[in-house]
Amino acid sequence: MSPELSIILPCRNEEQALPTCLESIREVIKKNNLNAEIIVSDSSIDKSPEIAKKHKAILLKHDKIGYGNAYLEAFKIAKGKYLFMADADNTYNFSYIPEFLSALKENNDFVIGNRFSGMMEKDSMPLTHKYLGNPVLSFILRLFFQTKIRDSHCGMRAIKKESLEKLNLQTSGMEFASEMIIKAIKNNLKIKEIPINYKKRIGNSKLNSLGDAWRHLRFMFIYSPFFLFFIPGLILFLIGINTLLLLYFGKLKILGIQLIIHPMFLSSLLIIIGYQLIIFSVFAKSYAITHLKEPPVLQKLYKYLSIEKVATLGIIATILGITIYLSIFLNWI
Known part of the structure; x- marks a missing residue:
């Protein structure tokens, strides 16, 4: 029987955080009796692939670097009717999975977390990201595309597979996060934002603040x-x-x-x-x-x-x- 839910983790050298993430997800699946599969979409050169196999996750070893690439490759093999997305750095609490799934079943097409409406652990987000980068980029997205989303770069998301297929997502880098929202708006998907807590990551960050910010800006400017x-x-x-x-x-x-x-x-x-x-x-x-x-x-x-x-x-x-x-x-x- 095909799984109802596909849980996708993009992974690039997350050997420190990945075990904790996979164990947490397994606990949530067991506790809530979910029919789910776990996909680790991997481009790592550390021990992350071995860890994924050890925890009996589906390892998708594509070695294509890029946030967008990780999801685009995973979407090709995901079997679930619903898709849940989150980073593999332990910044997100996977106990929200049932709430995201319920929101999709309540006639929403796309669900995204809002870290600024929840509890944010100290040092979980650089001050420049918290008070400048994220608010400014989210404001520009709201202005250009007439949406109410307050945290456009939150990595915890869920979407119906049938809705995802309408979007024709293509970008390979961090701008994928903006592309997903913009195309969801353009395709008139029903979007819901859920307050979530945010934790300090385990391991080293892969973000390039200026480069990634420019990718988001460039994408929004091209489309508006x-x-x-x-x-x-x-x-x-x-x-x-x-x-x-x-x-x-x-x-x-x-x-x-x-x-x-x-x-x-x-x-x-x-x-x-x-x-x-x-x-x-x-x-x-x-x-x-x-x-x-x-x-x-x-x-x-x-x-x-x-x-x-x-x-x-x-x-x-x-x-x-x-x-x-x-x-x-x-x-x-």
Whole structure:
């Protein structure tokens, strides 16, 4: 009989913490009479694989480094109707497994822990992560994607397998955590957040604070270029156009001083920067549309914007620019 629940642990050199994690999970399974399998998705060069085998977990030895890779490989072999995910560093209390499973059975599609609503053990999280990194990145995710999730990087999660199959997850690194939430939102999954406690890890951390933070930011910016590029670009473009026209017609004064030709350089610069940001937002959106479901209006727009049509518009804009330049040049001479 297939297991109802697949418990997945991504593992990269966790020989110190892994035995404790596996023993805790076994106790929870036995105490709650769960029909579950334990998968250790491993890329270790220490004794973690031997420990997994010793504790009769399913060892998936793929040797692909990366948080996302560990889960993507494990998803391929997971047999459970429900999937539970948590780090193998003993920072999470596995006694929450039944609560996460119950939440999925209560018509939720995706469940994620919230470490900031529970008890956080001293020194369990670096101060920069606790008061800067996690809150800021979670705020940006809430702003960009209209969600209420407060702890977007919590590693304790659970999801229905049928819901997971809708997400088409692809990223290989730590940005996988953001990708999972963003695509769950885009696919209209019902998400629930559960307060959990958080402990100090056993063993050395594998996190690269700046590198991992940039991965998350880069991913969110790619999938929401409207906030990062389009709006700032449009504002700069409009300011540039308006100030250029005012300067051209001699209508711009600051503190009683009549501004004439020289400030046009700054106006032109604003127009160029704004234009480039708007174009970049279109390119970023074009990339994102291949991974995320977009509103019908945008899908129709991209359907009719062929390479030939865009190239034609570019040629027309170029000819128009040359014509205006020649007109100005001829008037000048």
